[in-house]
Amino acid sequence: MWEFAARSLNASAVFTIAALGELIGQRAGILNVGIEGVMLFGATVGFIVAKTTGSYLLGCLAALAIGGLIAALHGFFSITLGGDQVVNGMGIWIMGFGLTAYIGYPYTGPLGLERIPGLLGLSPFFFIAVALVGLTWWMFAKTSLGLRIRSAGENPSVTEVSGINVTRTRYLSVVVSGMLMGLGGAIYSLSYNPVWSINFLLGWGFIALALVFFSMWNPFILLGGSILFGTLWQLSLNPQLVLQSVLSRYIWRTVPFIITIAVLVLMSTKWFSSRWGAAKPQALGLPREEE
Amino acid sequence: MRLGKYEVKLEKKARVTGVEATAISLLAILIGLALVGLIFLQAGVSPLTGYKAIFSYAFANAFGLPLTINRSVFILLCTCAFIVPMKAGLWNIGTAGQLYGGTLVAFGVALVFGAKDPQTPTLAPGIVIALMMLGAMLGGALIGAIPGFLKGRFNTNEIVVTMMLNSVGYWLIAFMIKEGGPFMGGGGEGQGFKLSESIFGPMILGGTFTIPIALALAALLYFVFAKTTLGYQIKAFGLSPSAAKYAGISPHNVPLLVFILGGVIAGLAGYHYFAAVPGVYKIPTNYGDFGDLSFYGIICGLISQGNPLAAIPFALLFGGLTNGGRFVQGQLQLGYGIDYALLGVLMITLVAFQFFYRNTLVWKKLERES
Numbered sequence: 001m002w003e004f005a006a007r008s009l010n011a012s013a014v015f016t017i018a019a020l021g022e023l024i025g026q027r028a029g030i031l032n033v034g035i036e037g038v039m040l041f042g043a044t045v046g047f048i049v050a051k052t053t054g055s056y057l058l059g060c061l062a063a064l065a066i067g068g069l070i071a072a073l074h075g076f077f078s079i080t081l082g083g084d085q086v087v088n089g090m091g092i093w094i095m096g097f098g099l100t101a102y103i104g105y106p107y108t109g110p111l112g113l114e115r116i117p118g119l120l121g122l123s124p125f126f127f128i129a130v131a132l133v134g135l136t137w138w139m140f141a142k143t144s145l146g147l148r149i150r151s152a153g154e155n156p157s158v159t160e161v162s163g164i165n166v167t168r169t170r171y172l173s174v175v176v177s178g179m180l181m182g183l184g185g186a187i188y189s190l191s192y193n194p195v196w197s198i199n200f201l202l203g204w205g206f207i208a209l210a211l212v213f214f215s216m217w218n219p220f221i222l223l224g225g226s227i228l229f230g231t232l233w234q235l236s237l238n239p240q241l242v243l244q245s246v247l248s249r250y251i252w253r254t255v256p257f258i259i260t261i262a263v264l265v266l267m268s269t270k271w272f273s274s275r276w277g278a279a280k281p282q283a284l285g286l287p288r289e290e291e
Numbered sequence: 292m293r294l295g296k297y298e299v300k301l302e303k304k305a306r307v308t309g310v311e312a313t314a315i316s317l318l319a320i321l322i323g324l325a326l327v328g329l330i331f332l333q334a335g336v337s338p339l340t341g342y343k344a345i346f347s348y349a350f351a352n353a354f355g356l357p358l359t360i361n362r363s364v365f366i367l368l369c370t371c372a373f374i375v376p377m378k379a380g381l382w383n384i385g386t387a388g389q390l391y392g393g394t395l396v397a398f399g400v401a402l403v404f405g406a407k408d409p410q411t412p413t414l415a416p417g418i419v420i421a422l423m424m425l426g427a428m429l430g431g432a433l434i435g436a437i438p439g440f441l442k443g444r445f446n447t448n449e450i451v452v453t454m455m456l457n458s459v460g461y462w463l464i465a466f467m468i469k470e471g472g473p474f475m476g477g478g479g480e481g482q483g484f485k486l487s488e489s490i491f492g493p494m495i496l497g498g499t500f501t502i503p504i505a506l507a508l509a510a511l512l513y514f515v516f517a518k519t520t521l522g523y524q525i526k527a528f529g530l531s532p533s534a535a536k537y538a539g540i541s542p543h544n545v546p547l548l549v550f551i552l553g554g555v556i557a558g559l560a561g562y563h564y565f566a567a568v569p570g571v572y573k574i575p576t577n578y579g580d581f582g583d584l585s586f587y588g589i590i591c592g593l594i595s596q597g598n599p600l601a602a603i604p605f606a607l608l609f610g611g612l613t614n615g616g617r618f619v620q621g622q623l624q625l626g627y628g629i630d631y632a633l634l635g636v637l638m639i640t641l642v643a644f645q646f647f648y649r650n651t652l653v654w655k656k657l658e659r660e661s
Contacts, residue, residue: 033450073639081646086382086450087593091642094586098635102330102628198628199583206454213448250466257455261441264452268445 004234004241006121010192012223012230016129018184019208019215019222020136025071025177026212027140028170029153029283032074033089035181036205037096042067042182043189044100047196048107056116060186067182068175070096075174079167082287093205101198111194125187130223132180137219149173153281184208203257210264216279232256298655307648313601316594319644320608323637330632334625344622345615355614360498361568362584363610364505368560369588370595370602371505371512372431375556376439376449376549377597378516380529383550384589385438385453386557387582389431391460393558394565394574395467396430397423398474401486401566416489423490427562428555434460435554442546449546461579468574476573483565483574492567501563508556509599516599525549560585583631584613590638593645609637 022035032038042063050059070092077088116123140146151159152169160166188204189196207229215222232255235241239252266272307315328338348355369386376383383389404419414422434456441447467474468483476484493500516522528535528545536542564581565574587609595601616630 036454077642077646081643083642083645083649087645088642090382090384090589091639094589094638095635097583097586098631098633098638100635102626102632102635105627198631203454203458206451210448210451248466248470248472250462250469250472253462253465254459257458260455261437261447261452265441265445265447268441268447 003121004238005231006118008231008234009126009227010123010230011233012226013123013125013129014184014188014192014204015208015211015226015229016184016223017125017132017187018181018205019211019226020129020132020219021067021071021177021180021184022209022212023177023215023217023219023222024136024149024180025174026284027153027217027281028149028173029156029281029286030075030078030170030174030177031085031089031285032071032092032174032177032181033086033209034074034092034096035089035209036201036203037093038067038070038074038178038181039185039188039205039208040096040100040199040201041070041185043185043201044104044196046182046186047111047189047194048104050113050190051107051111054113056113056190059190060183063182063186064179065182067185068179071174071178071181072171074178075171078287079170079174085285085287097199104196105198107196108198109195111190111196113194115194116191123187123191125191129226133219133223140219150281153283156283181205181208207256207260210260214263214267217281218279229256229260232259296657298657300653300655301650302653303649304651312596312648315644315647316605316641319594319641320637322644323633323640326636326640327629327633330629330636331625334623336623336625341619341623341625344619345612348618349611349615355618357498357569359607359611359614360502361564361610362614363607364499364502365560365564365581365584366587366591366610367505367509367603367606368501368556368563369585370591370606371508371588371599372553372557372560373588373592374512374595374597374599374602375525375552376546377592378522378529379525379545379549380532381442381546381549382450383435383438383453383553383557384450384586385434385456386553386560386585386588388453388456388458388460389434389554389557390561390564390585391457391464391578391582392434392554392561393427393429393431394561394578395460395464395474396433396558397427397562397566398467398483398486398574400426401490402474402484404490405487419490420492423566424559424562427558427566429558431554431556431558431561432551433554435550435552435557436547437550439547439550439554442550443543449550457582461582464574464578468578474574482576486566486572490566491569491572492563494569499563499567499569501559501567504559505563506603508559509603512599516597557585583634587613587634590634590641594641 018039025032045066046059046063049062050056074088074092077083078085118124148164148169152166156166211222211225214225236252236255331338331341349359372386373383400423404414438449438452441452442449466472469481474483476482524540525545527538528540532542565571591602591605591609595605612633613630616633620629
């Protein structure tokens with residue numbers, strides 16, 4: 001049973017870190033629906049680097065770098081060129097999906113490194129995820145940097161007038177957000193399930209995106225949601241833990257996706273969105289008109 | 292910005308003409324292809340050789356051309372399935388899930404009418420084929436109705452819902468065709484049963500009968516959006532859902548309607564590839580590749596600016612590129628997945644070029660300073 005719980009928490013680390021990245025970007029007003037693409041890049045590049053050099057550390061650093069780079073591209077399209085952020089994000093996702101399929105294919109198969117030592121079956125990434133949740137909360141609640149990011153996402157024009165460089169703040173948030181998404185992907189491919197195959201994330205990035213809306217932009221609720229989804233995912237892989245072979249394992253695989261839809265519906269209801277509306281960054285997804 | 296004797300400025304533009312849009316799209320594709328040329332170079336193949344091989348196999352080869360056309364029809368149908376919700380400002384990235392749903396119902400119909408056991412008395416083949424097509428449309432519509440209903444009723448984000456349904460559809464097919472599922476084929480290789488010959492999709496003049504259907508559908512959609520009240524209502528909703536409400540257009544029904552229509556068309560795409568393309572006639576083990584191929588519909592829909600007729604040549608081009616790409620990666624010993632790389636690069640160049648739909652570069656010669 002503990003083993004199951006540990007696996008679930010390890011899975012939740014992937015959701016938490018990637019979704020934290022999305023949360024930071026959204027707080028600055030930049031919506032990145034291409035989170036799955038950024039994660040695929042981080043996961044694939046991290047996997048290749050770790051496999052060729054034999055170093056987990058280098059793999060994670062490479063994932064951070066590529067994640068930041070890809071998100072900077074999204075930032076360039078969305079901040080500098082001022083395009084529709086949903087279109088740009090879709091572009092990032094399909095680019096990630098297509099290019100990583102090509103780049104990663106020669107490395108198909110298991111990573112073949114000794115697993116990262118953990119504590120009681122928990123990977124160190126889980127602890128990193130929890131620490132990052134606390135850190136993000138502290139940054140937004142207590143620091144002037146957090147305030148600057150939030151104000152860039154609420155009302156960029158007023159922010160600019162009060163002497164804060166909105167463009168720079170948004171770029172900073174977007175790059176950090178991409179680094180976390182890339183790292184999230186790498187945790188999947190290096191620690192949670194170290195085997196590469198085409199499009200292996202199977203929508204985890206989109207679940208992470210849904211989690212950010214679900215969290216009402218609060219890192220602690222985000223952590224709770226991630227643990228919930230990590231557990232659900234793990235249950236769908238081991239249905240025998242709940243019911244003895246009632247349904248085919250393929251049917252169980254659909255369960256986390258159906259539950260994501262159900263949760264998403266719940267939080268789009270009037271009852272939920274009346275609370276949610278207050279937390280949503282006002283300028284989310286809107287390009288800033290520069291004069 | 293100053294460049295030598297010239298001043299370069301960006302100016303916003305209110306709208307693009309058809310000619311400009313075509314020029315921008317073609318330029319985006321050319322630059323995308325040039326970037327993929329770098330991948331060829333990195334693999335030690337001259338891009339010119341690579342593209343020559345791709346295009347000559349895709350468009351000038353007796354084996355390659357029919358494959359190109361089959362893929363293009365598939366992409367065109369997926370494009371139409373993407374375009375209808377796009378006109379209402381909604382993102383249907385669930386064509387994969389919808390075509391899986393349509394495929395499942397179509398093959399379910401075939402199974403009910405004795406596809407696994409040709410001895411059982413059954414309906415006339417023509418009727419079974421018609422029922423399979425209806426089934427495909429129904430199955431696609433059922434999957435499509437979910438994001439449409441949820442968007443209309445609860446304003447649930449359709450991107451996440453359609454994406455989740457893609458995975459649901461993927462595993463449902465796996466359940467049906469693998470490990471003793473009801474649709475499992477005789478070989479036990481994890482693929483679906485083969486249709487009996489009498490209910491293969493009929494051929495017209497050497498092509499599948501779905502070719503004229505897809506073309507007629509594109510023309511019909513063009514007409515609907517150009518000339519009918521329904522098309523106007525969908526477009527009005529796309530421009531401003533709240534304003535459309537005051538014009539008497541139901542904000543609940545439009546999302547449901549466009550997603551059902553999208554699902555119907557995507558279901559047909561599934562029928563086309565798995566039940567009408569020669570040599571397939573079953574749900575193959577690699578059915579997931581066709582879900583991936585359906586994402587070309589997104590690119591095609593964006594690049595043709597939601598115009599279903601303009602999408603036809605682009606669908607043909609992408610069908611050829613993916614088909615030729617698959618072929619040359621074996622012939623020129625490129626890595627696997629050149630068609631996936633192409634998908635990614637084309638998408639991102641297209642997104643970058645969206646900028647020029649909204650802005651234009653103005654060159655002005657500077658007066659010599661005296």
